[in-house]
Amino acid sequence: MPADMNDYFKKKKPSNNSMNTNNNSGGGGNFNNPLSGMGKGAPWMFIIVVIGFALFVLKPFTIINSGEVGIKINTGKFEQEPLGAGLHFFVPVLQKIIPVNTRIRMITYSDVRTGELGDAYRNLEGGLKRNPAITVLDKRGLTVNIDIAVQYRLKAETAPATIEKWGASWEEKIINSKVREVVRDVVGRYTAEQLPEMRNEIAAAIETKVKESVDSLENRPVILASVELRTINLPPKIKDQIERVQIAKQDVTIAEQEKEKAKQQAQRAAEVARGEAERNRIEAQGEADKIRIEAEEQAKANRLISDSLSPELLQLEQIKTQNKFNEALKVNKDAQIFLTPGGAVPNIWVDAKGKEKQRLMGQQ
Structure with a gap:
């Protein structure tokens, strides 16, 4: 660079004294470093504050509770290894962790409105759902409502694959659809009058078929705990008819019981009479034997007396x-x-x- 140019920039560069003078005078034309008076550790403190603020805003971590598993998603791809309970970090924007409940869950199919257990702890508990009663047509086409309760849980080992395949509404697609299908198939084989009498067989058939249907899915994504048949709601006319039949059967049963009771009483009376007659016969036989024995002894005595006379x-x-x-x-x-x-x-x-x-x- 030419000498004149160097001289020019030297003349333009402000001296330290002039900068201090300007700062003291409060001139606003020059930049003042706010960290110059905080020592050498000031930059690191500033970095720590920035990182803490970023952690607070971006929150690149999540906590998985007991009874849950975490599903990590990397740029839209599900990792197949579930995360256990504890603290887990991820890269914001690129990664995400979804907590999934693996506790026992319940779906009730009922038209009766009752309070659900665990409502006060819904954020932690979850897994309680109520659906309308299942409407089924019996063998003759009459409408019957079935109240049922199903307990199940998501299989933790295959939870990522299950959510990836079935989505967040996996309960509706796996449990709800299978239960309704099986209930309609089983109940539709009977007439409305047969349902109360065949209740135990129907309940066992529904539970067995629902478990078989759910377990047949690939990787068995859901573990079924129980399927409980609660109530069979029949049409009013059928219910009245069944009640009349039951009353008639009860009357017949009572008549048969009374008949059997009278028969038993007659048998007891006959036994008593036979016993009394046998007792009288034995007493008469004993009296006759007594008289005979006394007569024989008296005859012996008379013979002895007669033989002794002279x-x-x-x-x-x-x-x-x-x-x-x-x-x-x-x-x-x-x-x-x-x-x-x-x-x-x-x-x-x-x-x-x-x-x-x-x-x-x-x-x-």
Whole structure:
């Protein structure tokens, strides 16, 4: 550069003294560095503040709670490895993390409005949905409403692939459509009158077929916990008819029970009568046996007595009796003594004095 040009720029460059003078005088024409008086660490502090502000505004991180998995999207492409619970960072604009609930979820199909469990914790809990009751045509074309409840959860291992394939409305596409299809297919095989009687079989068939239908999907994206048949709402006319039939069956059952009761009572009475007759027979037989035995013993005794009698014994007995009469005559001198022939009874005596009294009383 020519010397004159160098001299020119030197003359144009302000000196340090002149800059300080201008600053003190408050001149606004020259630039003043605000960090010049904060020391060497000022730039780093400024950088930290900027980074903190960027983190606060852009928020390049998210927290995955327990019972959830995170799905990371890189420039619109889903990563197939789900993120577990904890803190995860991503690059704003280029990346995004979507938390997905993997807890037990429930869909109820009912026209009864009741409070849902967990409403106060919806931001954390979620997974509670209510749909109208499923309207089904029975075998004859009558309308029947089915109340049902389904519990299920999203499979955590395949959650990214499930959301990528089925989208955010995967519940409607997988659970809701399968349940309605199976319920209509199963219930449509029966007439409305058969539904209450076949309730257990219908409930088992619905649960089995819904599980088979959901499990048959690729990678089994949803794990089905239970399918509960709650209520079968029949048309009013069919309901009244079923009630009349049930009342008639109950009347028949009561009549049969009364008949069986009367039969049992008759059987008990017959048993009692047979027992009484048997008891009387046994008692009569016992009495007859007693009389027979007594007669036999008496006959034996008579035979023994007869065999033991002899003329000498009879004569001795006659002498004993005669002595008794003699003793009696000492006391009652009016006694009369009769001798019987044959000596079977040695003597018979009567009180003659008593007989005289009786004659005198008769004359009076």
